[in-house]
Amino acid sequence: MSYPFLSEFDIIFAGGGSTACVVAGRLAACDPSLKILILEGGQHTLNKAAHVQPYQYFTHQAPGSTTMTFNVGNPSPHLNGRAPIVHCAHCVGGGSSVNFMNYTRSPASDFDDWGVDGWESKSLIPLMKKVLECAASLETYEVQADRPTHGYDGPIKVSSGGRKMSISEDFIRVGSKYHKRPFSDDSNDLETCNTYSPWFKYIDGTTGTRSDAAHHYVYNQAHNPNLQIWAGKRVKRVIFEDKRAVGVEFTNDLVSCPDANQSLSTVRASKLVVISAGAFGSPAILERSGVGAEAVLKQCGIEQRVNLPGVGENYRDHNGAFVPYFGGDEFVTMDRLWRGEESVVQEHLALWNSNRESLIAQNGNDAKIKWRPDEDELKVMGSTFEPRWKEFFQDRPEKAVAILTVFAGYLGSSGLPPRNYVTAEIITLYPVSVGSVHIKLGENGKEDVDFTTGYLDDPSDIVPLNFGYKKLREIYRRMPSYRGEVAAFHPRFPEGSAAVCGEVAGPVDLNAPDIIYTAEDDEAIEQFHRDNMQTTWHSLGTCAMKLREDQGVVDARLNVYGVTNLKVADLSIVPKNVGTNTYSTALLIGEKAAMIIAEDLGIEYRL
Ligand SMILES: Cc1cc2nc3c(=O)[nH]c(=O)nc-3n(C[C@H](O)[C@H](O)[C@H](O)COP(=O)(O)OP(=O)(O)OC[C@H]3O[C@@H](n4cnc5c(N)ncnc54)[C@H](O)[C@@H]3O)c2cc1C
Incomplete structure (x- = not known):
């Protein structure tokens, strides 16, 4: 034809x-x-x-956004009958034009695990840094010089973004002390994990613009x-x-x-x-x-x-949970910008146009740990996770179970009262569950999507989410900006439980005892994740x-x-x-x- x-x-x-x-x-x-x-x-x-100014990234998720497609998954019993929504980009540049700009790289061994000729890490690493005579590397790593696995002459700029967030510095300081993990200034060297580290961004350090x-x-x-x-x-x-x-x-x-x-x-x-x-x-x-x-x-x-x-x-995707806390009024967060307070936006635009040390070139997320549980944590995580740990993670110290982080600001679309917030996020990295995406003929005779996320189908997948909720809560309770939990977006702990959420005057001492969760509390966390866990857009x-x-x-x-x-x-x-x-x-x-x-x-x- x-x-x-x-x-x-x-x-x-x-x-x-x-x-x-x-x-x-x-x-x-x-x-x-x-x-x-x-x-x-x-x-x-x-x-x-909306694409060039980094701080605007979350606007693309607003209801009615035309720069995203909202894919509705089939309801799942593992999500308490919920139909999860997974967004993907819908604009020139795709995800790179709407994403959160967090710069992360996988361990080199991930590529070797694919088992495909020509796609082993030894073939791919040269594309990340300039060692091939004929090719430029893909990135310009602006944050540290002379790192062997990073590139320094590529089109994609990686920097620490605009004005630094003190909340993230506190996360590194408190996290590494309380959680007893070392600091490393580069957890994206294709190997290092289990360290508290800065989280750099796909933002041009000179222009303060998104590196899409x-x-x-x-x-x-x-x-x-x-x-x-x-x-x-x-x-x-x-x-x-x-x-x-x-x-x-x-x-x-x-x-x-x-x-x-x-x-x-x-x-x-x-x-x-x-x-x-x-x-x-x-x-x-x-x-x-x-x-x-x-x-x-x-x-x-x-x-x-x-x-x-x-x-x-x-x-496949990664599994995420975003949980908001109250933050102290005296701390700098992204909230006023994200709420669109005109005077604050104008002030930061002026800064951005002059020296770029501005929140316009920020995503509110400057620190993370690519976390691996230690022996004590594994005991608490229990037998449901044990087979997965032994089969995949145990002998592979470069593989993290999850990323734990905090955002300086409320990352959500519910209209919370105008004040300061901090959002704790966990992203689990190698969930076992697998789904599928097909076209189907809808009831109206038009093409529709038949999308099964697979989220939490495997019983081991929810365990790091449940544990991560508790760990992040303990870390944030010890940070200076902590003012309690936004209870409506936390698990519904039974009345009288030591875990009950609410607003408080300030942080607990670094050496304060951890919250003790009962079996009922654990059940509340489990249900919370089945009701609320979400895509990480991966x-x-x-x-x-x-x-x-x-x-x-x-x-x-x-x-x-x-x-x-x-x-x-x-x-x-x-x-x-x-x-x-x-x-x-x-x-x-x-x-x-x-x-x-x-x-x-x-x-x-x-x-
Ligand atoms: C909200 C969000 C936040 C993210 N945050 C981060 C982050 O902080 N850090 C990070 O490393 N990664 C992040 N990611 C993930 C990353 O951006 C994506 O994994 C990556 O961009 C995917 O690239 P791709 O080329 O596979 O697809 P995409 O970049 O999604 O490109 C596919 C393109 O195809 C177009 N398209 C689809 N169907 C058709 C059709 N029939 N005809 C014509 N065009 C079509 C779409 O509109 C889209 O533009 C995020 C992604 C999203 C969506």
């Missing part, structure tokens, strides 16, 4: 998020004559304050007419001639352009189609193109082109790079099995979870994908 193609490009990217921008930007820089098109469902982000993939890989090549971004365009499916991908079909995106017509257009790709629509978008495009499991396609009335039952399976794995017979979707060179001229490049290819906030992994996959594609197309890779 032949199609009336609108125009022709060498490479078309279906989706213009973090990874797509890296790949497209690198290829365009290597060969400016290459005709590249990025089709992105969301809108442009170029120089828009859109501005730093693609928008900065606006002089090249061969690199085009068409925003507000939703890719429906890949077009094939026999088994060869030759283009894509797209329409106006209903969220970005609600009034535009919904007619379909096609563009031709003479060399390659790269699906880069993230963990939700990429499997959906494959399934709409007839690549996937028979039952899924049949339910949607789509003719199967390639039987790939792994498409949409292997969904969705991945749904087009896994594995052997085809092992439910793989792409091979080690990112080719989709069973067809030609079609690759996937984004976090959906990650076969096993990574112990990190995932922007670093998306950047790395982008760098690696660019080299693979250049090699495939015979382009000299020199930057």
Whole structure:
């Protein structure tokens, strides 16, 4: 069948998020004559304050936001019947344009665990720092000089952000004393964990702006007419001639352009189609193109082109809980800015425009521990976690069970009274539970999503959350800014319990006894997490790079099995979870994908 193609490009990217921008930007820089098109469902982000000014990151989660897609999961008995909502980005630059900007890297061994040729840590580390003659590194690490695993000449800037938060300094000081863990100034060296450390950010230390993939890989090549971004365009499916991908079909995106017509257009790709629509978008495009499991396609009335039952399976995320506390009035938090108090915003904008030592270049989150339990903690965590500890963590000192941190400010959308808050956060890093994301035909005959998060399906997954709640509470109780718990957002402890929450005058002594929790209290914490645990926005794995017979979707060179001229490049290819906030992994996959594609197309890779 032949199609009336609108125009022709060498490479078309279906989706213009973090990874797509890296790949497209690198290829365009290597060969400016290459005709590249990025089709992105969301809108442009170029120089828009909500994307460029770091402090605004949480605005993207507001109800009605058009820069996010709100994916509603199926109700789960492990979440007390709740249907969890997992957001993903919907704008040029994808997650890199809306994320919290926390700079974290996984242990090098995570990549070795994938077991995929060419993706071992020894092949990937050179992409993070400049050791390859032909390539620049992906980051410029502004916080410390001469660190062997960091890069110093890449487009993505890593700094400590604007004005430092004293609450985070207290977290490191109190945490390391009370929790008896050492301090380290770099827990992102691909190995170190279990230390109290500063948490650096994807923020340019000179300009105070977000270091996203859109501005730093693609928008900065606006002089090249061969690199085009068409925003507000939703890719429906890949077009094939026999088994060869030759283009894509797209329409106006209903969220970005609600009034535009919904007619379909096609563009031709003479060399390659790269699906880069993230963990939700990429499997959906494959399934709409007839690549996937028979039952899924049949339910949607789509003719199967390639039987790939792994498409949409292997969904993974990290598990998070955000718990607010009252903070002392005399401490600096992000609350007044986040509430939009005009005088404070103007004051900090003026600072930002002059010397950048401003809260505009902050996310309120300057410290963390990548935590591993010690013997005593493991005893308290009990037998439900023991098998998981022994099988995965025990002999691997570089693998953390969770990240514990505090935000200086209330990170939530409930209208709390205007005062100072601190939010404690736990992110568990290698949950066992796995979910899936597929398209389905909704009751109205329109396409819908059939999304199972898998959250807390495995009994071991809730244990670190429960333990982390108690540990973070003990740490924060000892910090100078502590003024008690915002009870409505904590577990409902029974009346008379020593754990009952509420406002207090100030912190307890560093050596004060820990709160003793009864079995009933523990049950309240368990129920709290089943009712409230949430995504950490680290969705991945749904087009896994594995052997085809092992439910793989792409091979080690990112080719989709069973067809030609079609690759996937984004976090959906990650076969096993990574112990990190995932922007670093998306950047790395982008760098690696660019080299693979250049090699495939015979382009000299020199930057
Ligand atoms: C709210 C939030 C906070 C985060 N915080 C951090 C953090 O602090 N630190 C960190 O390291 N990581 C963080 N992350 C994670 C990180 O940003 C993501 O893991 C990463 O950006 C994913 O990259 P990707 O290329 O796989 O997908 P994305 O960047 O999500 O890109 C996919 C793109 O494809 C587009 N798309 C989807 N379907 C279609 C279609 N059919 N047609 C056209 N376009 C389509 C989407 O609109 C999107 O722009 C956060 C993510 C979010 C969402």
